[in-house]
Amino acid sequence: MANVQFKNLFKNYGDVKAVHDFNLDIAEGEFIVLVGPSGCGKSTTLRMIAGLEDITSGHIYIDDKFINKIHPKNRDIAMVFQNYALYPHLSVKDNISFGLRAQKLPRSEIEKRVIEASETLGLEGLLLRRPGELSGGQKQRVAMGRAIVRKPKVFLFDEPLSNLDAKLRHKMRAEMKKLHKQVGTTTIYVTHDQIEAMTLADRIVIMKDGLIEQVGSPNEVYKSPNNIFVASFIGTPAMNFIEGKVNNVSKASSIIGLVDRKTLKLKKGNLNTNQDIILGLRPEDISVTNKKLTNSKDDIEIDAEISVIEPMGHETVVICESNYGEITGKVESNTNLKEGMNVKLSVCQDNIYLFDKNSQKNLSL
Numbered sequence: 001m002a003n004v005q006f007k008n009l010f011k012n013y014g015d016v017k018a019v020h021d022f023n024l025d026i027a028e029g030e031f032i033v034l035v036g037p038s039g040c041g042k043s044t045t046l047r048m049i050a051g052l053e054d055i056t057s058g059h060i061y062i063d064d065k066f067i068n069k070i071h072p073k074n075r076d077i078a079m080v081f082q083n084y085a086l087y088p089h090l091s092v093k094d095n096i097s098f099g100l101r102a103q104k105l106p107r108s109e110i111e112k113r114v115i116e117a118s119e120t121l122g123l124e125g126l127l128l129r130r131p132g133e134l135s136g137g138q139k140q141r142v143a144m145g146r147a148i149v150r151k152p153k154v155f156l157f158d159e160p161l162s163n164l165d166a167k168l169r170h171k172m173r174a175e176m177k178k179l180h181k182q183v184g185t186t187t188i189y190v191t192h193d194q195i196e197a198m199t200l201a202d203r204i205v206i207m208k209d210g211l212i213e214q215v216g217s218p219n220e221v222y223k224s225p226n227n228i229f230v231a232s233f234i235g236t237p238a239m240n241f242i243e244g245k246v247n248n249v250s251k252a253s254s255i256i257g258l259v260d261r262k263t264l265k266l267k268k269g270n271l272n273t274n275q276d277i278i279l280g281l282r283p284e285d286i287s288v289t290n291k292k293l294t295n296s297k298d299d300i301e302i303d304a305e306i307s308v309i310e311p312m313g314h315e316t317v318v319i320c321e322s323n324y325g326e327i328t329g330k331v332e333s334n335t336n337l338k339e340g341m342n343v344k345l346s347v348c349q350d351n352i353y354l355f356d357k358n359s360q361k362n363l364s365l
């Protein structure tokens with residue numbers, strides 16, 4: 001186990017700024033997830049820690065030791081890739097022990113670690129098979145086995161579950177969490193799947209265009225997103241956004257003008273007259289009803305028509321058309337709502353997020 005620090009890390013490929021001024025302190029034993037859309041620099045960051053990519057500038061420390069110049073082999077980290085990179089001609093056992101044999105560890109020690117890892121990962125019955133005779137999930141576990149037998153200071157994972165079907169991905173996600181509890185090794189995990197990020201991470205690092213947009217616990221990035229990008233990236237279905245302009249500001253409240261000339265009185269202060277703002281509504285905070293509303297007059301109310309209903313089992317996603325464009329709500333499944341129905345959407349004042357349109361920053365923080 002080790003701590004990991006990144007100080008002012010940059011990576012350019014010619015004109016492409018793949019990673020831009022990346023700063024992060026990772027505590028010993030922490031499970032960090034790097035998440036963000038394709039091309040935002042997640043893999044590049046991971047590959048720089050592993051030593052598979054040159055660093056343009058900046059410093060990386062593992063266990064307080066400066067490692068930029070240390071050979072990948074001597075960094076004491078283990079990486080699991082998306083494609084698992086198993087040796088097809090070797091048995092599961094030999095794949096798992098490959099790194100240990102290269103390190104010339106005593107045979108008894110190798111044997112002991114392989115048995116331990118295969119018990120942890122439920123691979124006992126498969127040790128003599130070759131990768132070609134394994135399912136995707138089993139291959140993934142072999143790749144994990146190869147990483148854990150090395151007892152590295154840090155685990156690096158680059159989208160290790162993305163080749164699995166949804167059910168297996170869910171199962172392996174839980175296995176991954178259990179494994180981390182058991183071995184406690186500092187882990188940096190890359191994914192573009194925000195649900196994976198939310199469920200696995202102690203802290204999530206949300207990246208966009210090579211930059212860190214926010215670092216925080218799953219709860220922090222969900223409840224208090226720094227900006228519109230984070231707000232729209234975290235949460236499914238994504239947050240809804242409505243544009244507005246501040247008409248009037250008093251000490252206690254602000255009057256917001258919306259596109260259809262409706263106004264909304266917000267308790268939240270700290271706004272300027274004529275400021276362009278964006279309201280954020282989480283689908284799970286929206287009530288959808290075809291009955292008369294009995295809400296407080298300060299809550300937001302929107303007339304809408306249901307265009308699509310998506311039953312998800314215990315919840316139902318309701319996509320509606322309104323004067324503010326498409327708005328998606330998420331409601332309990334025992335609903336009488338139907339496609340084509342005219343409904344009222346409402347969100348309690350306290351659950352409305354408020355962003356500045358120009359800076360995109362969250363004004364509620």
Ligand SMILES: Nc1ncnc2c1ncn2[C@@H]1O[C@H](COP(=O)(O)OP(=O)(O)OP(=O)(O)O)[C@@H](O)[C@H]1O
Nearest residue numbers: 013016017018037038039040041042043044045192
């Ligand atoms: N070897 C390379 N040469 C030139 N540009 C590269 C190279 N590798 C990556 N890039 C560019 O650097 C940026 C970051 O790439 P990176 O692979 O880190 O993204 P990522 O976040 O891992 O994306 P994905 O989710 O698609 O795997 C991208 O714009 C990519 O095109």
Ligand SMILES: [Mg+2]
Nearest residue numbers: 042043044158
């Ligand atoms: Mg990648």
